Amino acid sequence: xxxxxxxxxxxxxxxxxxxxxxxxxxxxxxxxxxxxxxxxxxxxxxxxxxxxxxxxxxxxxxxxxxxxxxxxxxxxxxxxxxxxxxxxxxxxxxxxxxxxxxxxxxxxxxxxxxxxxxxxxxxxxxxxxxxxxxxxxxxxxxxxxxxxxxxxxxxxxxxxxxxxxxxxxxxxxxxxxxxxxxxxxxxxxxxxxxxxxxxxxxxxxxxxxxxxxxxxxxxxxxxxxxxxxxxxxxxxxxxxxxxxxxxxxxxxxxxxxxxxxxxxxxxxxxxxxxxxxxxxxxxxxxxxxxxxxxxxxxxxxxxxxxxxxxxxxxxxxxxxxxxxxxxxxxxxxxxxxxxxxxxxxxxxxxxxxxxxxxxxxxxxxxxxxxxxxxxxxxxxxxxxxxxxxxxxxxxxxxxxxxxxxxxxx
Numbered sequence: 001x002x003x004x005x006x007x008x009x010x011x012x013x014x015x016x017x018x019x020x021x022x023x024x025x026x027x028x029x030x031x032x033x034x035x036x037x038x039x040x041x042x043x044x045x046x047x048x049x050x051x052x053x054x055x056x057x058x059x060x061x062x063x064x065x066x067x068x069x070x071x072x073x074x075x076x077x078x079x080x081x082x083x084x085x086x087x088x089x090x091x092x093x094x095x096x097x098x099x100x101x102x103x104x105x106x107x108x109x110x111x112x113x114x115x116x117x118x119x120x121x122x123x124x125x126x127x128x129x130x131x132x133x134x135x136x137x138x139x140x141x142x143x144x145x146x147x148x149x150x151x152x153x154x155x156x157x158x159x160x161x162x163x164x165x166x167x168x169x170x171x172x173x174x175x176x177x178x179x180x181x182x183x184x185x186x187x188x189x190x191x192x193x194x195x196x197x198x199x200x201x202x203x204x205x206x207x208x209x210x211x212x213x214x215x216x217x218x219x220x221x222x223x224x225x226x227x228x229x230x231x232x233x234x235x236x237x238x239x240x241x242x243x244x245x246x247x248x249x250x251x252x253x254x255x256x257x258x259x260x261x262x263x264x265x266x267x268x269x270x271x272x273x274x275x276x277x278x279x280x281x282x283x284x285x286x287x288x289x290x291x292x293x294x295x296x297x298x299x300x301x302x303x304x305x306x307x308x309x310x311x312x313x314x315x316x317x318x319x320x321x322x323x324x325x326x327x328x329x330x331x332x333x334x335x336x337x338x339x340x341x342x343x344x345x346x347x348x349x350x351x352x353x354x355x356x357x358x359x360x361x362x363x364x365x366x367x368x369x370x371x372x373x374x375x376x377x378x379x380x381x382x383x384x385x386x387x388x389x390x391x392x393x394x395x396x397x398x399x400x401x402x403x404x405x406x407x408x409x
Contacts, residue, residue: 001118005048008032009039009065010083011057015106019052019083019113026114036060040068047075050121055084055091063098070099079121089187089215092160096265102158107184120158124408125288127326128154129401130177131170134298134332134346134368135198142374147403149173150198151297151368153328155286161265162188165284165295167203173403175207185213186250189264192220193297194281195231204236204243214250221272221280222256229254257282273320275299276313277345285320291409294321294361296329297368301351306342314355322359325409329355331366334381346370349381353388356396364389366400 006023010016011034020030031048033039037059043051051069055062062082069075082095085106092103102120104113119126131137131149138148152170155163164171167190178186186208193199208214220228232254233245245252259282261271269287274280276299283296296317302309321327331352333341338348346368356364366385369378382400389396401407 003027004050006030006050007048008052009036010054022110022113036065047078050079052081052083055086063094066098066100081120096159103160123158126156127407129403129405130174131168132367136371137169138371145375145402146378164188164190166193166199168198169202171202172205179207187215190216190218191284194279210249212249216250217253217255219255219257221282223280228256292324293326294324298345299330299347300345301347318359321361324361326363326365327356327361328365328367330368332368332370349384350388353385357392357394361396363397
């Protein structure tokens with residue numbers, strides 16, 4: 001991040017100076033004020049690039065200060081971050097409604113401060129991979145580069161909002177990461193594609209679910225008369241697993257989804273599509289400020305000569321992913337493998353490449369690898385996908401993300 005001029009407004013002078021020291025050491029020019037009233041005058045006279053403001057202050061609280069700033073056309077480009085000891089969801093939402101660009105709890109580790117500020121100022125979505133295999137986890141020497149965990153991907157926003165896609169064994173790696181960061185008052189939405197084991201069976205090992213003060217909403221498709229809550233609870237029945245839903249310390253909500261559209265935090269638009277897979281399986285498209293990511297795993301794209309080929313479904317799917325910045329999609333098989341596994345609910349290289357090209361996606365991410373595919377096999381599959389795209393003179397960028405891979409959009 002380029003050096004910024006930063007104004008910190010906090011009636012706790014010692015805390016403000018400590019943050020100023022950290023940010024100044026990182027190359028930013030920082031000024032502090034303990035009076036929000038004086039800050040109004042300072043902002044009008046000499047606007048900075050970034051305002052960091054507390055909520056609870058005498059004279060004029062932080063939310064009112066933000067409201068005044070957002071009314072001033074001269075300050076329309078000013079980035080605002082609320083940094084408060086009030087880590088309640090209500091206060092975070094109010095700050096965003098007033099016009100803040102991000103919210104950082106004061107409990108954050110000081111060494112992570114600049115990283116969090118950078119995320120907010122750049123206002124990018126952060127896409128992280130925690131598990132990329134399908135069906136079964138495959139630990140061992142053959143999966144050291146790509147990792148052997150099953151499906152789990154996160155998408156984080158500058159506002160602090162986190163979306164978690166699926167809860168395969170990769171969610172345990174995510175759990176370890178979040179616990180190491182010491183994040184408190186964690187809130188996230190867990191978007192389940194479908195309830196096959198490799199997409200839900202590690203949810204009981206997600207440690208933040210057991211911590212009071214955290215809050216999670218688990219969303220996914222119903223299966224006839226079975227709700228998402230019933231399906232998650234069933235795999236944690238004490239006959240099969242010693243810990244039940246009742247043991248969760250966090251507040252956990254469930255929401256049944258169909259093929260629909262909904263909005264989170266007024267700015268994050270989510271669209272779902274029923275996919276070609278046994279049972280009910282949802283693909284997700286996330287649209288945010290002109291950018292988008294599609295998560296389409298466990299999806300079968302039949303060859304044109306197959307009796308099950310459905311041109312309407314292919315057209316619907318193509319529209320669904322059209323023009324997306326990143327398409328994360330099921331590419332379980334090579335073409336020859338797929339010929340022997342038709343109707344298993346997964347796709348092969350050439351069909352995935354064709355979808356990406358036809359839909360004019362910007363980047364194709366190969367995902368949900370067969371458990372028999374080791375690192376070298378995934379390398380070959382990636383090359384096969386690139387060759388298929390090249391044969392179509394495609395400009396689509398193609399990658400096979402590994403566990404730990406991070407992309408900012």
